[in-house]
Amino acid sequence: MNLRPLPDRKISILFSLLAIIGGGIVIFTFVGDTPTNLVCTGKFDNNFRDTSASMQLRAILHYATTKTTPQQSFNEISISFNVLKSISPCNFLVFGLGHDSLMWASFNPGGPTLFLEEDPKWVDIVLKDAPDLNAVHVKYRTQLKEADDLLRSYKSEPECAPTKSYIRGNDKCKLALTGLPDVVYDKEWDMIMIDAPKGYFPEAPGRMGAIYSAAVMARNRKKSGVTHVFLHDVDRKVEKAFAEEFLCRKNLKDATGRIWHFEIPAAGANSTDSGSFC
Numbered sequence: 001m002n003l004r005p006l007p008d009r010k011i012s013i014l015f016s017l018l019a020i021i022g023g024g025i026v027i028f029t030f031v032g033d034t035p036t037n038l039v040c041t042g043k044f045d046n047n048f049r050d051t052s053a054s055m056q057l058r059a060i061l062h063y064a065t066t067k068t069t070p071q072q073s074f075n076e077i078s079i080s081f082n083v084l085k086s087i088s089p090c091n092f093l094v095f096g097l098g099h100d101s102l103m104w105a106s107f108n109p110g111g112p113t114l115f116l117e118e119d120p121k122w123v124d125i126v127l128k129d130a131p132d133l134n135a136v137h138v139k140y141r142t143q144l145k146e147a148d149d150l151l152r153s154y155k156s157e158p159e160c161a162p163t164k165s166y167i168r169g170n171d172k173c174k175l176a177l178t179g180l181p182d183v184v185y186d187k188e189w190d191m192i193m194i195d196a197p198k199g200y201f202p203e204a205p206g207r208m209g210a211i212y213s214a215a216v217m218a219r220n221r222k223k224s225g226v227t228h229v230f231l232h233d234v235d236r237k238v239e240k241a242f243a244e245e246f247l248c249r250k251n252l253k254d255a256t257g258r259i260w261h262f263e264i265p266a267a268g269a270n271s272t273d274s275g276s277f278c
């Protein structure tokens with residue numbers, strides 16, 4: 001092999017690195033300012049710090065050097081990436097912290113991205129490496145083994161009805177996630193990614209509450225436009241059944257691999273007494 005002299009190679013490696021970092025910053029910083037950015041404008045408030053630039057630099061460094069890649073495939077991530085490209089900066093709520101967290105937050109520069117995580121130890125581990133992420137520990141009231149029963153019985157609990165449609169303080173409806181920080185209820189989320197909590201063993205919380213609560217939040221939207229809801233692991237029975245029940249096949253806009261993308265309109269005046277979310 002014909003290698004160039006060492007100083008030349010060093011200079012070219014340095015230029016390549018600078019090009020990658022600079023390119024990343026330019027793409028992700030200006031992507032949110034395109035004319036297509038009409039749907040939502042996430043605003044930072046006292047609950048969130050805007051750390052977009054440092055986060056993106058950290059993300060580039062992290063993904064350039066890590067051997068552990070996110071679980072979602074390129075095609076699965078691309079659907080969310082394209083949506084975020086057109087609506088960011090937006091209010092982005094993510095169920096679960098993982099190897100993809102830095103990526104999601106970096107895809108939404110200038111907008112608040114909030115992660116809800118069931119495992120407090122995992123929160124500490126992730127934040128140690130990425131302290132700029134907005135992540136909170138949350139508790140769930142369900143277990144995966146209750147899923148069939150919850151799907152059968154929620155219709156006989158009036159507080160779960162689509163016409164009621166509230167989460168905060170809804171103790172009677174077990175599917176409503178009542179243990180979330182106020183900021184989750186106070187904000188209108190433009191995009192919700194459900195890739196947690198765990199739903200692969202009977203005692204795990206399962207995603208029933210996350211799916212129900214995302215549907216309710218989306219239906220309660222007051223801003224213009226739709227809420228984008230992404231659900232991962234739809235190859236599993238529970239995710240599929242709860243998505244069909246609450247997110248509705250008619251709202252399914254895209255699907256690839258194990259992810260479904262729903263665009264949920266505000267229920268507004270269309271909310272009926274039929275007892276059905278779909």
Ligand SMILES: C[S@@+](CC[C@H](N)C(=O)[O-])C[C@H]1O[C@@H](n2cnc3c(N)ncnc32)[C@H](O)[C@@H]1O
Pocket residue numbers: 069070071072095096097098099100117118119122195196197198
């Ligand atoms: C199904 S995983 C989704 C992972 C994410 N999509 C990713 O690419 O990393 C969701 C949950 O698994 C748990 N989890 C993920 N990675 C973990 C790890 N390395 N150690 C401990 N828990 C982990 C967390 O509780 C998280 O909320």
